[in-house]
């Protein structure tokens with residue numbers, strides 16, 4: 001089985017890279033790819049990789065912001081659907097996305113009812129983590145106005161800068177995939193001192209390694 005694990009920055013998967021240096025299994029080949037922050041970087045680097053390679057599974061691992069203040073930092077979730085949060089037009093005080101402006105149709109592939117939905121078909125042993133919805137933006141939200149606009153329009157649980165590009169590419173290529181995100185911050189008026197990036201990275205990598213260990217044990221038996 002060929003698995004591709006991708007992340008926006010090397011820091012997000014450093015512990016996993018360390019784990020991989022001692023990983024050896026005859027039936028599981030794992031490759032990593034750091035694609036950079038944001039949708040443009042993700043689309044180019046992942047697209048280029050998939051044009052030349054066909055993995056059996058792609059995992060995107062990253063940190064993210066969450067909208068629900070009852071969540072603890074470091075909580076790790078799987079994203080089961082993605083929406084584009086800032087691709088569209090500004091109409092005075094209002095933002096209208098591609099669907100509202102008829103520039104894209106709600107069910108035009110690979111979208112289903114305006115969302116990039118992961119049905120997890122062909123994903124072996126999907127981790128038993130909470131599955132939630134994601135919104136992807138180009139600018140990390142840092143004001144109450146933007147946070148409320150996203151909640152009103154998309155009702156997301158998690159915000160990232162790459163998730164939608166990842167879902168889009170894997171859905172079009174019909175390659176099994178899942179997106180793993182650990183929470184580093186709340187989506188709120190920006191206060192970097194409250195972010196818990198090391199904790200989120202630790203939880204993210206623990207979950208990633210546990211998943212690969214399950215696969216390894218499943219494949220050995």
Ligand SMILES: O=C(O)c1cccc(C(=O)CC[C@H]2O[C@@H](n3cnc4c(=O)[nH]cnc43)[C@H](O)[C@@H]2O)c1
Nearest residue numbers: 008037063064065140141159160161162184185187
């Ligand atoms: O402004 C800074 O000093 C700074 C330092 C380190 C990281 C950042 C980021 O903005 C990280 C962006 C990166 O992490 C994901 N992420 C994490 N939290 C959020 C969020 O609330 N909204 C959107 N993306 C987030 C994102 O996917 C990027 O890969 C800033």
